[in-house]
Amino acid sequence: MSEQSITKERLPFETERQDLANVAREMFARKMTNVAGGNISLKVSPNETFTYDGQTYEKGHDYLLMTPTFMSEAWYAKLSLSQILVVDLATGKKVAGEGRLTREINMHEEAYQVDPDIRVVYHSHAPNCMFWATLGMDMPNLTEVTSVNVPLGRIKCLPYREACSQELADLVHSELEKLGDKAKENIFLLNSHGVLITDTDLHAATEVLETVEWNAEIAYKQTVFKKLGVIDEYRSCGHDVVGKISSNV
Template identity: 65%
Template structure:
């Protein structure tokens, strides 16, 4: 089938993931944003859009995707951005002001191919109190490479200060940035990954962990638990 616009399959896939993120309540109507890096495999001339072989682009959700459309996006509404200069070259809609945070994440590690930000409800609890999230469930601590679920210090949303902070912390963890989630103080979560659907899995499993960790914290405060429990034993793993 002939593609109607550049990177059509990838943009349709991202639009579908956005709908599921919203429908599964992994963000709220206030927003969130997702981008995926694509290195063009060939030169493409698509009307006025010119794609250069071996050049890096990102496809990205538009601003107001939740408020205006409840994330019921068509692939054509997913934007195409030249990663080198941050300019939008295709897509119906406008760039979010958080484009700078995405670009700084990609600069931090060339292996990152997905940057996924949401206002996930359970994780937002830990982010809002500015505390690292206890990592207690098997799926986050054993079967995924996630270690500490760290909360970054507060910086205003969409600011250069936040983008720089994200860049600095991703550089500091090296290749762990290829499958990582940070809590953004009072602003939600930021996932960096090598695959869009893997990033979605991280968000969903960390949301479960956030709820369970909250319940364990309540039990500890009531004296019903002495320590956090994980995988059948007391644990302080990933809490230091």
């Protein structure tokens, strides 16, 4: 849900914050990121103006719910809902929550600017995806579930930019803009820095991450077979995949 009513007994965006905390914990447990980091944000807006703990939340105004810095290092993603930060998207300022904002909020903000339908930005260090990202190579998209649900032809690896830098945030913004309407449901590899998913739904984003992570392992094994001459081309859905995979693989 993107809208939340409030009562005196409930924290702002309580349901969504608890859901985000649960997702962060589960995905860490499933090794979809590591203790080196990862961060998730969710865009929400109130369906009525309300005040809580001295802070006024305006009807229809966009806020981000975001995991705090050191989500993985300090807490192994075992977050309480009060540790999910509430951020005013217009100003980038934290307005509620326990903890500090990650320095990578700039990358999240730049992604949300591209398309108002983007409601989730998810960055992780999933290990098999990191294999391709660290090489700086596009990933072949081979498994049935990814070729159907993530029909990108290949999963693009963006050029290297330093983590948390404005240069990385600007690059993400520029590359998403090139996708047009497809930007709202996309996954990029970030060179040496993992993956970045944009989506319209938090749970859909986790599905994309898990299926692409599985694809990353399959693609690695097919690449080895291809180099050994066991297969001539990548194979998917019962046929060779020709002309869809980056030539640098």
